[in-house]
Amino acid sequence: MKKIVTLISFLFIIANACTQGENKLTSLKSVSISKTKLDSLKTVLHRYVDSEQLAGIQTAILKNGNLVHYNSYGYADIKNKKPLDSLSIFRIFSMTKPITSVGLMQLYEQGKFKLEDPIHLYIPEFKEMTVYNKDNKIIPAKRQIKIIDLLRHSSGISYGRSPNPSLNTKYTEASLGSSKGLKEFINRISKLPLLFEPGTDYEYGHSTDICGYLIEVLSGQSLDEYLHENVLNPLKMKDTHFQLPEHKINHFTTGYRSGENGKLEIAELPNESMFINKPSFIKGGGGLVSTTNDYLNFCRMLLNKGVLFDHQILKPETIDLMTKDHLESVRKHTPRLRILSGETGFGLGFSIAQKEDKSIVYGWGGAVGTYFRIDPKQDLAYLMMIQLSPYKQLNLRETFQKLVNNSIIDTSKKQKIIKPILLDKSMLSGTGLKPVKLKDQPNREFFQGQLYRGEALSAYMISSSTASKDFENFPIEEFVYLSNGSMNFNTLNTKSYEFEANNFLAIPKGYKGSIKTIGNPQYHLELSIISNKRSHQKEVSKLKQPLLIDKNLLYLQNIQLNENGTYKNILYSGIEIIIILEVEKPRNLILDNTQKEQIIHILEGSVYITTKDGIKQVFKKGDFFVLPKNFNGKWESNSSDLFRSIIIKANI
Structure with missing residues (x-):
């Protein structure tokens, strides 16, 4: 083929x-x-x-x-x-079994029996059953088979494919398939020992065939007649048969x-x-074609x-009863049941599988x-x-x-709308920061607020009183915008680097030396942007000292734009973050599934960004905002001269 x-x-x-x-x-x-x-x-x-x-x-x-x-x-x-x-x-x-089970539960709705009724009340052959004990000896059963045990396969009745070889041999010798009618089948199977005490374990077997005979006893009809009259015909299941008519072969x-x-x-x-x-006898457990x-x-x-075709086959509450797990009481005797892989329980004629959200699916094969x-x-x-x-x-x-x-x-x-996020201006000014107790500097006044945490980047506002801290190996790579106060770096080779308010700087991973924050007058204030992903612990930046991003580069006038009217300059490329200067003529641009999350700071001009759902936002000079990964929309930059921005991305 x-x-x-x-x-x-x-x-x-x-x-x-x-x-x-x-x-x-x-x-x-x-x-x-x-x-x-x-x-x-x-x-x-x-x-x-x-x-x-x-x-x-x-x-x-x-x-x-x-x-x-x-x-x-x-x-x-x-x-x-x-x-x-x-x-x-x-x-x-x-797949005959669910149909037979539905037929039996119709009689349950009519009050013909109760689920907890012993089956011998209706089929006396099952009154005095025997069972294998733990020593594999056959003894009188202490518990009666209940109708619910037949529907959920906790009766102890097998198909002769059980874990007990001795019982399997007895099933083979009984030759149940050669029975001449359901009555003879019941006579033969009721003489076989049970695999376990009813209601104490699960074993898939002939239980539903016995349900079929129970339908005959309770209804006074043959199983074939009953199911056609009460289930198959009302559901227009015209090609479902226990014996296939000649003209359909x-x-x-x-x-x-x-x-x-x-x-x-x-x-x-x-x-x-x-x-x-x-058929020699009608099998409610497996006799149908369809x-x-x-x-x-x-x-x-x-x-x-x-309900179907204006016929009420079963009541809604009966469907609910049949499709919930009825093995909970059985698990009290045998916690680990031999149910099929992927299933979590068994109802009344159906296997049950509970999903992660606790809802259930049911069915059979x-x-x-x-x-x-x-x-x-x-x-x-x-x-x-x-x-x-x-x-x-x-x-x-x-x-x-x-x-x-x-x-x-x-x-x-609701599908989440992906759109740019403006970093909180009030927090950028130092409002709303929370005090943090530093273990290694308990007397230092230190404040922090999280502006943003995304898939790749995080942004924080940090403020502290004048204090100094030594680093043998600075653990992360960091972009810093110093908005108030100053910072002083002293490397191990005694070189000193000073930064003041409105400076942009990069602190390399692996920096060795001290960092002093100086308040003006009392507290310093900085925006810190870091990657959420760490490089290898031993991997450090080639740069050994903090880098001041030269403002002359940011506002360079004699820029050579490319044919698309844009200019890019990588200001810092570390092992965890990359900092880029982008300059462009005002333009309209379609953003199609942006590849990386980025935090953008506008140096000159403004930009309108519109999502594919029509949500329009404007970002102006001085703003910091996040352009998320997988963003789709429109970019419209504006400026009296050139639109300029600093872009921070993760470099891992």
């Missing part, structure tokens, strides 16, 4: 699931789904078919009551080159297995399948809290890879149909779930 196989792919929208109106189209944007991500989903899943790991795959997604994705790719039958289509019928095996998919080296082999042909014959469209209706009913998930918070359901055994080696379910979730556009929060 190296070449592209027949592809049937369409996106369309159906009317709200509670109505029976005509189909109507809606945009993916209106349902918060990314078309690009859906295209990626198809590309990834199609590769499994193109690489001959799958015969075909069919996927569908419901969002906000609308069908937003339905895709068929590959073959229903490879040999005959028969493509998958919307009429293709699949073996869904254990041509729509039945071929079953495949993964053979040697992963090569696809035929596991079951449609005309040889057990599903076309009358289509994607049919099972979508079941999912829509669940999303709609029990089938033995040959079919899979569905319901996410009530997102108003989302998604479904995958394949026919492969084994299938787990492909990791398809996890991949499909991740791709679906990635396609959801998060609208829970």
Whole structure:
């Protein structure tokens, strides 16, 4: 299947699931789904078919009551080159369980039973059960199997694939699959020991098949008749059957297995399948075949809290009851349960997974890879149909779930508007600074205020009384604008550097010497800009003394502008920050996804900056402001001569 196989792919929208109106189209944007991500989903899943790991795959997604994705790719039958289509019928095996569980809970709503009722009240064969003890001996069970134990798989009943080899042998010898009718099945399975005391552990097994028999006992109908009358027909699941009618066999998919080296082999042909014959007994735990469209209706009913096509299948409170984790009481006996990876619990017929925000998703899958998930918070359901055994080696379910979730556009929060930020002028003047107690200079009056902290840069205002401090190795690289007082630097080689108010300077990382701040009259005041990312601890600047940024350079008149009418001069390039002088003729410029966060100080002129959302801000001479990373918008500089600015960026 190296070449592209027949592809049937369409996106369309159906009317709200509670109505029976005509189909109507809606945009993916209106349902918060990314078309690009859906295209990626198809590309990834199609590769499994193109690489001959799958015969075909069919996927569908419901969002906000609308069908937003339905895709068929590959073959229903490879040999005959028969493509998958919307009429293709699949073996869904254990995806029968949620349908049976819904049918049983209808009878719960009618008051036919209580969840805590022992099952032997309705099926006497289960009254006196035996169980394996810790010594692997069979003893009389102390606890009764309750109906809730059947729905959440805490009954101790297995599939014969348990951790107990002795029990597994007994299941094989019982030959449950050859039972002639559900009654005989119940007689056989009730004679088998339980894996554990009911309600004390989790073991996936035949429990839902027993739920199917309980439906027959409580309703007086066969399971097949009951489910068709009360679940399948009201939901218009017309192609869902325990025995596939002869006239639909041509729509039945071929079953495949993964053979040697992963090569696809035929596991079951449609005309040889057990599903076309009358079953020896109706399996409520795995006996149905169905289509994607049919099972979508079941999912829509669940999303709609029990309602579809004007039929109330279940009450909303019953749906809520079924889709919460019912294993909490079980964990008191066995804290670590053998539930599937990625799941956090089990409800009444559904597996449960709790997300990071504490909301839940629920669903189940089938033995040959079919899979569905319901996410009530997102108003989302998604479904995958394949026919492969084994299938787990492909990791398809996890991949499909991740791709679906990635396609959801998060609208829970308003998108943050990225715009420039003016540094607080009152704090720049020294107002609002908070006293800080310095451990190494407890008597020094020291004040600090944070003006800005971004992804790459931080800005602080610092003020202190006259004081001096020695540094063996200045730990950071720093841009300083000294707005009041003065600073004196004495290096180890006794050279002295003095800076006064309105000076711009750079202090290199690794500077060795003293720094004295001198108040005028009482306190000095400085703006400090640093990188949030540190260079290696041992890495120091090549410059060994502080650098005064020459004002003659900043206001140089005979500047040679380039062809774009701009001029750039790197005033200082350290290991953590870079300081740049930019000069330009007044101009209009589109800023497209700016690459780095930068703090800008306007020396001459002004600039209007407008975000893509139309928010317009003006920054004037003397202002310090942040132009954030990933900014998109318009830049309009103005000046009677040239627009000049100092720009500080992180250099890491």
